[in-house]
Amino acid sequence: MPQTFYNNTGRATNPSTINTSTLKGKTAVITGACSGLGYCYSKAFIAAGCFVVLADLKPPPEDLDESQALFVQCNVTVWEEQLAVFEAATARSPTHKIDIVIANAGIAGPDVLAGLNDEIPQPPQTTMIDVNVTGVLYTTKLAGWYFTRHHRDPLHGCLILISSIMGYIDTQSSAIYGASKFAVRGMMCCIRRKGILRVNCIAPWLIPTPIMNKDFLDNVRAQFQDMGLDLTSTQDAVTAVLRIASDYTLNGHTFAIVPRELAASGYMDLGLDDLKPESPAGKLQAAASSIYYSKFGHALS
Template sequence: MSTPAYQNSLVDVQKPFDFTKVSGKTVVLTGGSSGLGLCYVRAFVKSGAFVVNGDIKPPAESFSSDRVVYVKCDVTKWEDQVTVFETARARSPNGGIDIVIANAGIYGPDALDGLTDASPAKPETKLLDVNLVGVIYTSKLAGWHFANQDQAGDRDRCLILVTSIMGYIDTQGSSVYSAAKHGVRGLMTCLRRKGVVRVNCLAPWFIATPILPESFIQSTRAQFHRRGLDFAKTDDAVTAVMRLATDTEINGRTLGVVPRQLSPSGYLDLDRDDFTPGSPLDTLQVMASSLVYGEFGASSAST
């Protein structure tokens, strides 16, 4: 199946779809041992897919199904990710990889804290290494394997990059985390026009998974309620991922997983990666997206 050309067309989140369309497909997912990643693994296995979970730790629960395989993987290590993909190709019931989800991510102290210290400390860049560099590794391997496996029939190849609502809005949290998530968004908006892979983003709002401390959940929920909002729901994140995985017409969009006060379905097309037709930024984007780069490629472009 050829990659659908990018079109600025909103995803109809009310359109029904069938989870079981993933049955028989092979899924590679990073960070599937806990939190939302574990929920995605459960959903894909339940719907009949074969899943290879690459995570630095084993799953928080055991699976009796032979349709899920765990591979120890530090996503910041290229060789570890290579092993995950090679395992998926070798173990795949259908001989290839159909869906890749770059889900692994971490949160931590802001590298720009400590501005009043007696002397500046070198910033820790692990947030960037995991949340952006690791995603770049996953994307490169997904693209390579998609291009170098059996292309017969109408087999869809799908890459889902997990960014965050913090990749779209201002935050008083970690500026480096936000920078990484903006970077994932930028990766998607470039790849969507290259035609090499069907690529989309998932951008969750705060979701109360077991990996969050209960004290944080309670404090944050109280602040949300004062604004008439709440956490987004795990089930809605799963539905959004399955929608991206099964709807072959969606390319180059970001589905935000949001409080149901903002969308009854719990997710929506953020519609923030394009500009008003004829505006200065739209004019520049149309030009840049159609530009044929010369000998030095994109590296010669203006900063």
């Protein structure tokens, strides 16, 4: 595979309207697809003419046309269940190919430092790592395996990973959640150079969805507005995902879903996954990314 598959072309544009005509007839697999943002993505891809396979623990909240969508029950932390999703998607796809995969399933939870007043120290909960990292690794491996069999051109296999603004900035929220989203960002930065598929990330700022606590949202919205910011919208997240899926030239970018005060479209390329070539880190990155590791197998003996 070409070592120059990823090139730093600068920040991508963020138009507010997207031409989704290239998505018609494609097949998309979406994990965590039946609630919150995942369900918004699912309905948007169906509306764009895709056949959508919704993978989730619970079915969608409404019946979907069987000619347009398929629900497959799946716990993303179980390899065999994810494999069954991709097998079903291949079998039921009108083209028997998978074109788009969105590794959307993710959860939040307590901080690694929760419970410091316990009489006996308890281990931190690692379910977030299981879902947000291991589950995404499973989805990524399966996307790569099926894409290489379904497409001759690696640009035609589109993987979208869901990080978070917490993969880029400091917060006082759960360090386990933040670590999981930094991990997803790290996956994208490595995979984008491999020439196997095109991969991009979504990094949402706080987006109100029906599964979130209303009192919490009202409180933080008031605080944000005092700072000249606000919450973001599900529609802007949908637009960013459609932008990535419909544009074959996009590889290796992260679109943050941001308040409209920062970008009129509600999303923007953060431009934080590339380094200045003349900086020490930039020089190290240039050297490391020029090594074709697969030629030697695993680097560690």
